Amino acid sequence: MEFSEHIKTANVEDVVLRQPLHPPSRGTLCITGHHLLFSDREEGSSRQLLLLLRNIDAVEKRISGSSGTITIKCKDMRVLHLDIPGMEQCLNIAHSIETLSCLDGVAAMYPFFYRPSDLSLQNQWGLSSTEKYYSQMKELHNRWRLSSVNRDYSVCPSYPPAVIIPQNTDDDMLKKVAKFRQGGRFPALCYYHRKNGMVILRSSQPLTGANRKRCREDEHLLQAVIDGSDKGYIIDTRSSQQAQQARMTGGGFESKSSYSHWKRLHRQMERGKALQESLIKLVEACGDESHNMDRWLSKLENSKWLSHVQTALSTAGLLAECVERDGHSVLVHGSEGTDSTLLISTLAQLIMDPCCRTLEGFLALLEREWVQAGHPFQQRCAHFAYSHARLQQESPVFLLMLDCVWQLWRQFPLALGFSEALLLRLATEAYASDYGTFLCNSHQERCALGVTENTHCLFQALLRPTERDYYSNPLYEPTELAIWPSVHPQSLQLWRGFFLRWTQQARQLEEAQEEIRNMVIEWGKMALS
């Protein structure tokens, strides 16, 4: 396919760009296969705007007389207006943006074309993998093994080729267990708690169905996990009613009689469409210009976003408590095990494990728990809150996770090694990126398209010396302790840095943070000289 087919008008002169935090400017607008480029023609200024078309969530056009205005709503919450002379040109431009911003073919996406001079495709791709994690965790080796049963993705299409499972579970058993779990997502280890040897496993729901099917191998695998201990916990991210209902559609939960040593805890977490709708309402509230305090607070409440943040953090807190305080291993799942499951296992690891709180540690955690664990980024992040397209499988689970991490960051400003800027960057990159990291829905898909060979890795790029300073927390002081977040409603705040990012006052706060960052960088230099 040729991009040029979709570009009828590539260049327009005399366009006026209006964007938040900048005065309007006049210049030339260009549309390329992947970008919208605006360059200022004003004298003495050389401002440019380079916008990835993939970042555009919705386009609205208004024609009046012979000119038109295109309003572009981006996935990073920016809203831009372009006043374009000439009705036809305006319509052409709008049409090109609409088509090019939601092309389906992954192989034609920008990461496959992005070739910056300072990065080489030969560079190492990624930071962490199951194999690496396993080899680092020597303590694991006598009771756990690395299995390559999924090397051709036939057992579980959404799992990576290597998984960590109990030592005495052989691959044939795993194949049977996989048949008993939705999408083949059999229980696999995702975290080992060094302090007491307890672990977190994640999976999808068991396919017990209406007639309470059992699977001896599944029971056996879980029994092997708690071998030597009195019990384990299963945290089901659905209410017990939802879990009951799931049996009607072939799913289910681990019954007491078949899993007598496992205690099930149900926590209802919102998923899928409900989360997306919550985001849409929240974004709408944030853009509300009515200047009415009651209305703002009602809308904020109605969006339920902060309730979702609260539930996610408190469920993650529960998980961490089971492992750290209660000293038991835990299996986490909901239905598919690709969304809320990952959300709480990630947060629990941040709460308990100081290694996850460094810049590298956090990125490695995201790589293991989201990218490799099969969170379907492409489906979940296809659209942001402005899109007029019918909702499909979009859901801001990853964004919700980043919001929860921000709440942790705010409550423990010294404990995390990365800055708010990193969270903002990740939130943007998940929706539209120059890098290949968040492409596709699973390891298998990425492999088939040769993502690691043909695109650059975001996580590696973020760790380059030039970037590292910017994404580090100048106040960071590592602590070995668990950081237990307060989940009182009064303790949680709207993530203004993201949701009100393009308002004037966010800018002032950024400046203050910038100031501190510069000081730290400056003393680094002085110390060296």
Add this chain to the structure above:
Amino acid sequence: MEFAELIKTPRVDGVVLHRPFMPTVEGTLCLTGHHLILSSRQDNTEELWLLHSNIDSIEKRFVGSLGTIIVKCKDLRVIQLDIPGMEECLNIASSIEALSTLDSVSLMYPFFYRPMFEVIEDGWNSFLPEDAFKDLESMTDEWRLSDVNKDFSVCPSYPPLVAVPKDIDDDTLRKAATFRHSGRFPVLSYYHKKNGMVMMRSGQPLTGTNGRRCKEDEKLINATLRPGKRGYIIDTRTINVAQQAKARGGGFESEANYPQWRRIHKALERSNVLQESLIKLVEACNDQSHSMDRWLSKLEASSWQTHVKEILTTACLAAQCIDREGASVLVHGTEGTDSTLQVTSLAQIILDPACRTIRGFQGLVEREWLQAGHPFQQRCAQSAYSNSKPRQESPVFLLFLDCVWQILRQFPCSFEFSESFLVLLFEHAYASQFGTFLGNSTAERTRLSLPEKTVSLWSWVNRPQELERLTNPLYEANSLVIWPSVAPQSLLLWEGVFLRWNRSSRCLDEAYEEMVHIIEYNKELQNKVNSLRRQLAQLETEDPLLQTP
């Protein structure tokens, strides 16, 4: 009266104290005329010294012979005392109740307090009207300082000296005063150096139902206008409320009599509405339920944030009229002692960089609140927990501080003082060992001989060790007007006051310390670099060989 009469049981042993974020302490409880003291007689535990006047309400509970007293403070802290012995507990409770609600001002602690520090500068003389006028004189000669109110007979709530237009004589002022609520004739509040525009404040005009007018009042305020220029009157009431005020003898400036002035009505809530809002807000903040919806509903239902927004919006409006429109402004509501002062003082924070320094802000509080006659004693008699019937209590000053905090948060580098200064002012306005916030006006303060008999809060604050604690490490003088965002999304709940005792701020405090440390270290290094550069330059001039070719 003797305090001893009110104290039946002066001390009880074996009392257990529970405080937010602190370990439980067991010790001896003592009651004195002004303090509740709990001491464990161990060196390493912190004692509790609580001013009775800081206690807003108490509740007692009994389980067998063990009594519990819950003490709710005006600074919103809640502490619990477990007292063995029912009689002791009842005695203590009734003593606290009596001692915390003493009416007589002259029995208040500031009259008994003797400073344990050296007074470097007597705060009572730090912000005299005549000194403020000297600054004004250096900028303009259009104003004079009138002593028409020297015996407080023209306006009981004004200070003896006020700044008025030069061409207006004292007789005119006296007549204008009879036409304004409580004699509060229009006086100068702020002079905008950049364009010579001014802000004035007053009480409402007493036009009454039959549209009375007063030539002297018209002359007075017109004297502040430049030829051919118009001014704005910002009335902090809605047009309806202002209309209704006529029936009770009040009113507003009609277009017919004040043709050079444009009136703008704003709806700022006052007295009991604000007090109720505070009560609801504090109740919401203390809600222990884990429901996010409930918290947000309650926060909304308290309307506190709405009040913050309305006040800030009105202050921005006043500042805009002066700075952008180049027009003079007169602000008033009904009495001119509450919402009027919120607007005039916040407008100055926005417009005048001097008000954003520690000393400048003290001066602002002195001029626009204390000397301008905000009735602190009435307004701050009770805080959010009191069970007694509200009389004239109203958190007007606290709202002002909240608004300042919002601006401070939006412009973190533009203020010389930090949030802790605002919290300190809130605490002292409600209960203090200093005399600054006693009384309702300069007249009352003079009658009570406060400057002679009590210590000023400013005497304590303006010492290097205190100033250091209150200084904002990020401060960089900003000479510009700062326009805060008043969009609801931009305004936050002031956690430093309202959630101070509900959630531990330890981690945030540590981060703050770390930031201060970074900034100090940075300064140190900068100095080192500068001195090395100087040395290098010196060496280069002394030894030509070292010079780079």
